[in-house]
Amino acid sequence: MTVTLHGFSWDASSSYARGPALAPPVIRAILFSESSSSYSLSGADAREIISAYDFADLPDDGAEAREAISTRIATTLKAGAKPLSLGGDHSVTYPILRAMKEKHGPLNILHIDAHTDLYEEFEGDRYSHACPFARAIEDGCIGTLVQVGLRSTTPDCRAFGEKHGVVMLGAEEMDAIPYDRLTGPLYVSIDLDGLDPAFAPGVSHPEPGGLSTRDVLQILSALPAAPVGADIVELNPERDINMMTAGVAARFVKELAALMAQ
Ligand code: MN
Numbered sequence: 052m053t054v055t056l057h058g059f060s061w062d063a064s065s066s067y068a069r070g071p072a073l074a075p076p077v078i079r080a081i082l083f084s085e086s087s088s089s090y091s092l093s094g095a096d097a098r099e100i101i102s103a104y105d106f107a108d109l110p111d112d113g114a115e116a117r118e119a120i121s122t123r124i125a126t127t128l129k130a131g132a133k134p135l136s137l138g139g140d141h142s143v144t145y146p147i148l149r150a151m152k153e154k155h156g157p158l159n160i161l162h163i164d165a166h167t168d169l170y171e172e173f174e175g176d177r178y179s180h181a182c183p184f185a186r187a188i189e190d191g192c193i194g195t196l197v198q199v200g201l202r203s204t205t206p207d208c209r210a211f212g213e214k215h216g217v218v219m220l221g222a223e224e225m226d227a228i229p230y231d232r233l234t235g236p237l238y239v240s241i242d243l244d245g246l247d248p249a250f251a252p253g254v255s256h257p258e259p260g261g262l263s264t265r266d267v268l269q270i271l272s273a274l275p276a277a278p279v280g281a282d283i284v285e286l287n288p289e290r291d292i293n294m295m296t297a298g299v300a301a302r303f304v305k306e307l308a309a310l311m312a313q
């Protein structure tokens with residue numbers, strides 16, 4: 052099983068700051084730069100696992116961009132590969148999941164984030180980066196959704212999550228992750244603002260009190276199934292410091308690729 056690395060340069064669905072559209076080429080540049088090796092912690096060579104790259108531009112229109120994302124993911128799945136996607140803001144995850152569901156049915160999802168992203172709509176946009184998991188739930192894309200790192204939520208989002216059986220955990224509750232529910236088909240969505248700004252400052256919505264890089268690596272290593280797909284979103288290179296957050300994203304690319312290749 053090979054992995055296709057997708058770059059979705061999209062940030063028009065961001066509610067505050069633009070910038071995540073710049074992220075895919077930045078992560079790709081640092082991923083195999085000479086400052087690091089291409090190996091995962093388990094010794095798998097991400098350079099061998101990632102066998103294709105899809106970094107084509109997206110249309111400017113939101114609906115057309117979502118359609119293009121779904122189509123490109125579907126193309127990867129049809130080719131027998133697994134998609135590992137780089138955002139872009141978190142709005143890219145809904146069209147990804149829509150395509151994943153066509154092949155796999157409802158997915159069990161590990162979602163790392165400071166936010167639930169369960170808004171019915173945000174500033175009038177139902178496809179905002181604050182809404183992807185609400186749309187995915189409504190669309191039947193999700194079996195179990197486990198969110199970890201939450202610390203900037205609203206009563207409305209909490210109520211929506213509770214109504215739909217979402218497991219909502221703060222960064223301090225990572226010991227309570229129900230790994231037995233994260234069986235296949237398993238999808239992993241990492242919003243880099245789920246990490247503490249000390250580890251990942253290059254995001255549009257930094258929230259102190261988050262997960263460490265090692266926390267996330269530990270969670271990934273405990274997953275009971277090989278993910279069928281994954282995304283890493285919300286890197287804002289304009290907010291980053293010394294490419295710290297891009298480096299964290301590159302580490303996650305290597306680790307997720309290794310897990311997906313299992
Ligand atoms: Mn998010």
Ligand code: MN
Pocket residue numbers: 164165166242244245256285
């Ligand atoms: Mn977030």
